[in-house]
Amino acid sequence: MEQAVPSSPLEQVRTRIVSAARIAGRKPDEITLVAISKTKPVAAIEELIAQGQRVFGENRVQEAQAKWPEIRAAHPDIVLHLVGQLQSNKAEEALELFDCIHSLDRPSLVTALGKAQDKLGKRVPCFVQVNIGAEDQKGGCAVADLPALLAQANQAGIDVIGLMCVPPADIESAPFFALLDKLADENGLALLSMGMSDDLETAVQLGATHVRVGSALFGHR
Numbered sequence: 761m762e763q764a765v766p767s768s769p770l771e772q773v774r775t776r777i778v779s780a781a782r783i784a785g786r787k788p789d790e791i792t793l794v795a796i797s798k799t800k801p802v803a804a805i806e807e808l809i810a811q812g813q814r815v816f817g818e819n820r821v822q823e824a825q826a827k828w829p830e831i832r833a834a835h836p837d838i839v840l841h842l843v844g845q846l847q848s849n850k851a852e853e854a855l856e857l858f859d860c861i862h863s864l865d866r867p868s869l870v871t872a873l874g875k876a877q878d879k880l881g882k883r884v885p886c887f888v889q890v891n892i893g894a895e896d897q898k899g900g901c902a903v904a905d906l907p908a909l910l911a912q913a914n915q916a917g918i919d920v921i922g923l924m925c926v927p928p929a930d931i932e933s934a935p936f937f938a939l940l941d942k943l944a945d946e947n948g949l950a951l952l953s954m955g956m957s958d959d960l961e962t963a964v965q966l967g968a969t970h971v972r973v974g975s976a977l978f979g980h981r
């Protein structure tokens with residue numbers, strides 16, 4: 761009999777994604793695992809890189825600036841996503857550092873990012889974050905404001921590739937993921953950034969193309 765080898769957190773998360781995709785009749789390679797390394801030290805990130813992970817996400821520009829130039833220099837094939845709220849005055853720094861932004865969520869930021877793109881001559885693909893549970897304390901564009909924000913982003917030359925959400929804590933995520941999928945459909949957007957450590961299976965079954973997983977990979981923060 762084969763000895764059971766304890767699998768790493770990365771293998772476990774990959775297995776969860778593959779199983780959920782199979783159940784949903786989807787191809788596992790349609791789903792990108794974004795490893796959220798916020799608050800985690802470079803050594804922990806290097807461990808995942810050694811196991812083959814290449815796509816990472818951070819939620820703060822300043823923290824990413826401190827950690828990632830060094831790691832990127834050693835691993836030029838890293839892809840770095842910004843998943844946290846972005847202040848308009850940090851748009852230029854974000855554009856310099858990240859390959860994808862998941863938190864485009866308001867007119868002032870669209871304006872700032874459009875200007876930063878023109879100035880730097882660089883564009884990155886963006887997700888528009890939707891405040892899917894209409895929570896006061898959360899970032900994200902209100903569902904009703906989405907068409908106007910998408911039109912503004914298009915005007916500003918921003919490459920919007922999909923929608924992103926962080927559903928309310930402690931209740932079932934499925935209805936929120938289903939709503940995000942519907943909104944993406946209605947607006948002709950192909951990609952969905954949704955699902956975290958606790959609900960990635962649900963997200964994959966409801967069409968996620970990017971799952972953002974932190975604690976299941978790195979341990980609790």
Ligand SMILES: *Cc1c(COP(=O)(O)O)cnc(C)c1O
Pocket residue numbers: 796798819843844926956957958972973974975976
């Ligand atoms: C921290 C964070 C995640 C990862 O959350 P986990 O529950 O640790 O997997 C995903 N998305 C965003 C926007 C985050 O800030």
